[in-house]
Amino acid sequence: MDPITILAPLALLIIGSAVGSGKIINEGNQALVERLGQFHRKLEPGLNFIIPFVDSIVVEETTRERVLDIEPQEAITRDNVSLIADAVLYWQIFDLKKAYYAIDDIENALKNLVLTRLRTEVGQMELEQTFSARKEINQAMLAELDDVTDAWGVKVTRVEVLDIMPVQTVLESMEQERAAEIKKRASILEAEGAAEYMNRISQALRSQANSKEVLQFYLAQRFVDANYRLGESPNSKILFMDPKAMSEALGELMGTETDVPNGSNGSNGNK
Template identity: 55%
Template sequence: RTIVFGAAAFCVKKSIKVVQQGDCSIVERFGKFHKELDPGLHFLIPFVDQIRATVTIREQVLDIPPQKCITSDNAPLAADAVVYWRIENGVRAIYAVENLKLAIQNLVLTQLRAEIGKLTLDDTFSAREKVNQVLLDELDVATEPWGVKITRVEVRDIIPNQEILRAMEMQMAAERTKRASIIKSEGERERSINEAEGSARSRIIDAEASAKSMILEADAEASKIETEAKGVARALDVIAAAISSSDTTTRDADAAKFQLMREYIATQRDLATSNNAKVIVTSSS
């Protein structure tokens, strides 16, 4: 009786299968696929039904180790990636490929080498998003027969070899030196322009001040001559009045001198009030 109860308990235990949330189990009957078990409680026929495998249907992460690649301009580098994927069909994931993770990894490495080989070294740094999208599209199509959905691919690191890194550092140093030289020369040019403009403005201001000073001096001199001429004219008027009261002979001689002096004074006044440049020559007597 103990043996019977033990055998019954063993059969009951073998017939009950609990599938955890996020997993699915593949059941084989007599070595042939029978059904796929979703999360929950299931009953199997002991010794007839067997659990072939239990796989997770949650999203998984696969790290791709660094892979040596050659760019289109023959630059060697190492690139690695990370792949996010999940199983959508457990049956195909078990029966369509022997080692699913290894198959995905090898496929990613192959596609990564191919895509890097289409780009130049400079493009590998600037076109990373494009490479990610191309890898995602191609891998999703390639893994679909395995019941796998590729959700995201990220190229993580792209590292050129040491010789290329040294050459890149030298190039960047040369570019920094060139930019510094350009900035310095532009600064010196701006300074020279500012100094020249300042000097030109200074000369213009000095010339304008000198011209105004000469005009003021000329106006003052003309005003002085005009004032003197008016004074002399008033004196001549007084003399003329005195001449008119003298005798005829003396009056005629004095009248002639008076007329000459009057014309001289008029000429001096005209010259003083003229805007043109003039040179006045006077008699010493």
């Protein structure tokens, strides 16, 4: 048999094995090699050689920082208010061997860990605290996550709570409470304004010689105006009111001076 015929397949096999044994790892990545089913070594960026059919690359991952978005989740505050909170996690692998062999699904594990810590932090606060304590929540979560993920070969570089928002039913309740508070304040201000208005009228009338007559005229006018407006209302009612009783009531605010003309000392004029 021709030697060339024998050596040609052997040469092709050697060349093929040499080509197949060369593995290029891109910058920013690492790879793990197993030999006969056991961890053998880690491949760094650049050209690496492995033994065909004996060695196998089981994983190649980036060691650059990555972002993991945490979908909005429900949490309950210490005062039993339901909130919706979401966050974003920045992380990177510093030990690929641990990240591959110590945990099955690293991203899912990180996501569940963030959700657990987020609910725990929110549950320690009351509703009003959560609106201003976002920085404290971030710092507390980062410290907890960093401790746990170290065993996974992962470094959590930053965690940010993006939004904390009460659920729709809580928002509606808060709006109703705010509207009731505004209405209550308006009623108080209106009552205070009316009292101040009556007090000024009383002070002005005290300086008039015919204060009682002016008061009676004013109250009668107001009485007629009020009845006119009641008559225009679709839910109008008939209202009977004694203007004299109204004038006497306001006269008590003014004091007995309303019955005494200016310049009089209250006597019958006898000296």
